[in-house]
Amino acid sequence: MxxxxxxxxxxxxxxxxxxxxxxxxxxxxxxxxxxxxxxxxxxxxxxxxxxxxxxxxxxxxxxxxxxxxxxxxxxxxxxxxxxxxxxxxxxxxxxxxxxxxxxxxxxxxxxxxxxxxxxxxxxxxxxxxxxxxxxxVTSRRRAADLERSEQLLLKEIDHRAKNALALVQGIVRLSRSDDARHYATAVQGRVHALANAHTLLAVGNWQRVPLEVLLRSELVASGAGRVEISGPEVAVDVPQVQPVALVLHEIVSNAVKHGSLSSPTGLLDIRWHADHDGVAIDFAETGGPPTLPPATTGFGLSIAETIVSKQLNGRLQLDWNASGLHSRLTIPNMAMA
Missing domain, CATH: 3.30.450.20 (PAS domain)
Structure with missing residues (x-):
């Protein structure tokens, strides 16, 4: 029995x-x-x-x-x-x-x-x-969980792709030049900055990216030398990474093409600190050519101002003084790491 x-x-x-x-x-x-x-x-x-x-x-x-x-x-x-x-x-x-x-x-x-x-x-x-x-029913539950995870992942990928495409469309729409070669170069540089930011997100498993890492990536891509950077640890949230990368690209590129870094004696000093409910990043150019009025500089800073106000809900202040362009980028909802 x-x-x-x-x-x-x-x-x-x-x-x-x-x-x-x-x-x-x-x-x-x-x-x-x-x-x-x-x-x-x-x-x-x-x-x-x-x-x-x-x-x-x-x-x-x-x-x-x-x-x-x-x-x-x-x-x-x-x-x-x-x-x-x-x-x-x-x-x-x-x-x-x-x-x-x-x-x-x-x-x-x-x-x-x-x-x-x-x-x-x-x-x-x-x-x-x-x-x-x-x-x-473990196998069935795991299969269902995997299917739900895949669906969420596909939705997230779709969302990220749409955001990236929207940024690219904005770049193409806002970029302008009377010279086709200059236009292509400008668009290529902006798309490259976007791609760099995307790579940093992917390598970091789509987690927040340190501001210093994002900034150094742009400095290397732009070939910018004679740059000093300092500031506390700041993490850029995932939705902010690509817009911030584009703004950094415009400011650094302007310094390389028109500002202090276009001169062999010029310097660019970048510092950031906490500012109310966000972070303020100061860009101080010195030792470069005479400061040019905004109308004669590249169109990139106008793009930067648009991105800051429309996508980051922040502010970009430009001070065209005798020693060189001083810019302050203020981004809300960005916390110290």
Whole structure:
């Protein structure tokens, strides 16, 4: 006789000369590939009185381990309290319940268990047993979680692609030049700055990018030398990285083409600090050619002003003084790291 029947043969006795339906039911439970247990709510703590081989195989326990114990031994640290409450309520109300919950095997390994519990009443309506079936649905849950993750990832990729395309469209629309070669060069430089920012995001697993890293990347791309930078650690949020990169590109490129860095003796000093609810970045040019009025400089600073006001909700202040252009870029909602 099997373990399951050995521990449950007190449940029914064959009537003389009759069909032992209870014993046939027990044989069916024993031979089923579905994990099943029966508990006795009329004993203290509703203990298990029958467990079929499929249940023992699923959980790794022996019959001696579990007979006489409440089923809660399968719960663990990640078992949902909400699921436990749902099951307790159904048991108290003596109604059917089906719940998927995180359970644990004897060896400590976890699995998603689709648990179904039904009350069993006698002819008088008295509750005599609870029947419970268990099914390991871990693979299905993982597949569903993976599908949801993939859908979220695709939505995020679509969102990022649209943002990048919007920035490129803005670059093409705002860039202008009477010379086709100059126009192509300007657009190429701006798209390259956008691509650099995208690379920094991808390498960093789409997490916030340190301002200094973003700035140094632009200085290298622009071939800017004689630049001093200093400031506390600041992290640029993901949605701000590409717009900030474009603004930095315009300011640095203007210094290289028209400002202090166009002269072998010129310098560019970049410092940043906390400013109210954001960060202020100061660009001070010295030692370059005579400061030119805004109308005679490149169109890039106008693009920068548009990006700062429309996409970053910030401010770009330009001070055209005798010593060189001094710019202050103020970006709200940017915190110290």
């Amino acid at each position: 099997s373990e399951a029947l050995w521990y449950s043969n007190h449940m029914a006795e064959a009537p003389p000369g009759g069909i032992d339906r209870a014993r046939l039911a027990l044989i069916a439970v024993e031979r089923s590939h579905m994990a099943m247990v029966i508990s006795d709510p009329n004993q203290p703590d509703n203990p298990i009185i029958l467990a079929n081989p499929a249940f023992l195989a699923l959980t790794g326990y022996t019959a001696e381990d579990i007979i006489g114990r409440n089923c809660r031994f399968m719960q663990g640290p990640d078992t949902s309290p909400e699921s436990i409450a749902i099951i307790r309520d159904a048991l108290a109300r003596e109604i059917d319940v089906t719940e998927e919950m995180f359970n644990y095997r004897k060896d400590g390994s976890a699995f998603w268990n689709r648990l179904h519990i039904s009350p069993i009443h006698d002819d008088s309506g008295k509750l005599i047993y609870f029947f419970a079936s268990q099914c390991d």
